[in-house]
Amino acid sequence: MYGLGLLKGLGVSMKRFWMPKITEKYPEVQPKLPERSKGSFQYNKDSCTSCELCSMACPNGVIKVEWHKDESGKKRLDRYRMNLGHCLFCGLCVEACPTTPKSIDFKRDFALGCWRKEDIYRVWTKEWPAAESAPDPAAPASPSAPAQGGN
């Protein structure tokens, strides 16, 4: 019978009318991200062994690990620095990290916009007792605390 397709079409669009909307009102309502979405990075400085595998895995040389050896010849971390301006968010560093839990891992914070060029850097420093601390290497201007995303 003619016209049944039309009625079916009308039914489909009316169903769509009442369904929840796909649009996300982003600035007011944060989006529901998937479990494994790749946003910014989180760094666990307590589990890091300063092995520099992440730095070697990185295709763009984003990661710079600075460390010193203490009296017993053990690697001691000073500063972990990422230049997110060159980062591809490919995740090779996360794959390369041998520690459990991962020392470098993705987090869901995706709002990485910033106003100042210095805020592109993510820098984590580890403080050792005064006797063990290494001399501060000449580093480019970096913020005192890691900026946790946002603008």
Add this chain to the structure above:
Amino acid sequence: MVGFLTTIFNWVQGFLGLPATSLADALPWWDILWAFVYFVGAIILLIINVIMLIWIERRAAGFFQERVGPNRVGPFGLLQTINDTIKLLGKEWIMPAAADKLVYLIAPLLIVTVSVTMYGLLPYGPGITPVTLNVGILFFLAISSVNTLSVLMAGWGSNNKYSLLGGMRTVAQIISYEIPMALSIIGIVMITGSLDLGTIASAQSHVWNVFVQPVAFVIFVISALAELTKSPFDMTEAEQEFVAGYHTEYSGIRFTLFFMGEYANLFSMSALGVVLFFGGANGPFLPPWVWFIGKTYVFILFMLWIRWTFLRIRVDKMMKFNWKILIPISLANLLLTGVGIKIWQAATGAIRW
């Protein structure tokens, strides 16, 4: 309307010293005052309606497409239309150098004038019809045909191939679809026995015409969509074929006027549908004008539902559909209505065999 015009003519005659009634008798201040009040009322209704309709259209379009629609300016985006209007008013007027200037400038004014005229004819309720005409529906159809003229003027005056093609298509489409529309209305006129919109509305106090004339209702909706050049019949401004059809070359306030006219016509055509098929302002509990506006908006939502569901059909298929399907069906409907009326009259004893 006629009385008002007569008084104006009398007044002009008296003013010129022509042999007529004396000047003091011919000054119809009261009539002029009331005509002015009705005019202002129609204009205010038109503007409020257009603002609401554009918001409803965009919001409903969003909902049908699983979007949210305008929601930034004001509560629920209600002030979005005002915002856009102010933006449009601030834009530059650009007129093509080769335009037919007079025709180009008159066209947007004409479309709004026609819309206001149609608002003046609608029976919003008993006693609040601005102009009561005993040939109301005929006048309504005649006036709504003038829209064709303004669209054609815009298409011709722009001196642009897209505008001209859009205007030509509009003329072909609207004139063709007026025939089934008028034929579907004639059935109701035969049942009611009147051309007056108020009488037709009040005659449906027991049963709505949509139950008496369902085929005519379907034909009316299809041809009203075609008259309003709404999808699936929006060939006149098919973006993929012509840029925007007849208003390609318009900008600023003239484009606003076209836009206003389009949505004002949407309201008046839906209101005509309500008067003809849904009992006009009849309804329990609420005041009549609330019923009228409410029914009209439900009808508009129905039209929007159709608009945002169906695709644009091809031009030749549209014309074929009209001439080969709609007009024969409406003629058959008319015949059946006439036979039915006679049988009804014989059954109730109004006439003898």
